[in-house]
Amino acid sequence: MKQVLLEKYGRPEDGVRCAEVPDVGPPGPGEVVFDVLLFPVNPADISLCRGTYRLKPALPATPGAECVGRVAAVGAGVTGVKPGDLVINQQRENWAQRRRVKADDAIAVPAGIDLQQAAMLRINPPTALLLLTDFVGLKPGDWVMQNVANSAVGRLLIRLARARGVKTLNVVRRESLFAELTALGADACVVDGPGLAEQARGLIGGAPIRLGIDAVAGQATARMAACLAEDGVVVNYGSMSGEDPMMPRYVLSNMGVTLAGFTLGRFLARRSQAEVRAIYADLGGQVMTGALSAPVEKVYPIEEIHTAVAHAQRGERSGKILVQP
Numbered sequence: 001m002k003q004v005l006l007e008k009y010g011r012p013e014d015g016v017r018c019a020e021v022p023d024v025g026p027p028g029p030g031e032v033v034f035d036v037l038l039f040p041v042n043p044a045d046i047s048l049c050r051g052t053y054r055l056k057p058a059l060p061a062t063p064g065a066e067c068v069g070r071v072a073a074v075g076a077g078v079t080g081v082k083p084g085d086l087v088i089n090q091q092r093e094n095w096a097q098r099r100r101v102k103a104d105d106a107i108a109v110p111a112g113i114d115l116q117q118a119a120m121l122r123i124n125p126p127t128a129l130l131l132l133t134d135f136v137g138l139k140p141g142d143w144v145m146q147n148v149a150n151s152a153v154g155r156l157l158i159r160l161a162r163a164r165g166v167k168t169l170n171v172v173r174r175e176s177l178f179a180e181l182t183a184l185g186a187d188a189c190v191v192d193g194p195g196l197a198e199q200a201r202g203l204i205g206g207a208p209i210r211l212g213i214d215a216v217a218g219q220a221t222a223r224m225a226a227c228l229a230e231d232g233v234v235v236n237y238g239s240m241s242g243e244d245p246m247m248p249r250y251v252l253s254n255m256g257v258t259l260a261g262f263t264l265g266r267f268l269a270r271r272s273q274a275e276v277r278a279i280y281a282d283l284g285g286q287v288m289t290g291a292l293s294a295p296v297e298k299v300y301p302i303e304e305i306h307t308a309v310a311h312a313q314r315g316e317r318s319g320k321i322l323v324q325p
């Protein structure tokens with residue numbers, strides 16, 4: 001079978017290779033074997049390949065934080081899924097044609113779900129959801145602010161916020177995105193830059209913003225923090241700039257704005273497996289109705305993994321890069 005091997009840290013397109021490796025073999029007791037149908041190339045995968053991610057496995061390693069697959073076989077004692085079911089995998093190393101995992105890690109998704117959306121279900125939809133629910137108690141009519149608003153997480157967050165009656169102020173890098181984000185449900189859009197706080201106040205009539213959601217870091221965190229109301233919270237959940245988040249001292253001390261951090265794994269770990277599965281059932285249902293989706297720019301075969309990985313690092317993409325093993 002084919003599997004992507006990361007053989008050196010550095011430029012991701014130089015480090016990955018599509019290799020022929022032995023098959024995963026039949027499932028043991030309590031295990032599931034599934035054929036991987038599609039996987040995305042996420043910023044976290046790129047960061048892992050660069051060697052800058054929080055996990056730095058010994059090489060060669062197989063990247064791949066998520067995927068969708070179809071169950072090929074189940075081992076003794078497995079009752080939750082059966083051959084033919086579509087599943088997402090709670091474990092990593094998914095850039096391969098086939099995976100053998102513990103049955104507890106395979107979560108069935110509805111038959112007939114859009115496969116591209118299912119491939120992107122494990123990480124970004126619950127991230128957008130928990131960023132909205134786990135830091136600030138938001139009521140209908142409240143404003144939240146986010147940057148990378150045209151990212152997959154950003155677009156999902158716009159939809160989830162809108163469904164709760166929460167208003168979004170969306171920060172992006174170019175004005176040409178305003179129309180499509182407004183069509184998605186964005187209440188206000190602004191281009192990031194030095195005058196962000198004044199522009200934000202003007203756009204939303206000085207309404208208080210108690211939650212800022214930041215995946216750029218560096219000075220972008222500071223610009224966002226300066227937009228927040230007293231005692232507001234900036235949650236940093238990514239670093240597209242490659243920098244650490246910066247907080248202006250006067251915002252910390254005089255405004256009482258705090259900086260919090262988020263990783264999905266840490267926040268899911270606070271929940272029981274039943275609660276986690278309920279989250280995925282709800283989000284999968286919203287994908288089925290079309291309420292939640294993320295755009296896709298291009299799908300590559302696994303043999304072209306280096307091109308896929310290079311493409312995923314381009315700015316101004318219209319959507320995700322997926323790979324079909």
Ligand SMILES: NC(=O)c1ccc[n+]([C@@H]2O[C@H](COP(=O)([O-])OP(=O)(O)OC[C@H]3O[C@@H](n4cnc5c(N)ncnc54)[C@H](OP(=O)(O)O)[C@@H]3O)[C@@H](O)[C@H]2O)c1
Binds near residue numbers: 127172239316
């Ligand atoms: N903490 C967690 O558990 C967790 C979970 C999921 C995602 N994340 C993070 O969430 C963020 C978005 O992920 P995604 O999968 O939704 O991304 P995505 O769909 O691949 O989109 C990437 C986004 O990053 C923007 N971007 C790229 N380089 C940038 C830079 N130097 N400065 C500012 N913006 C830049 C792009 O803007 P342009 O269109 O202008 O190029 C685009 O909006 C990433 O940082 C990812 O690591 C974190």
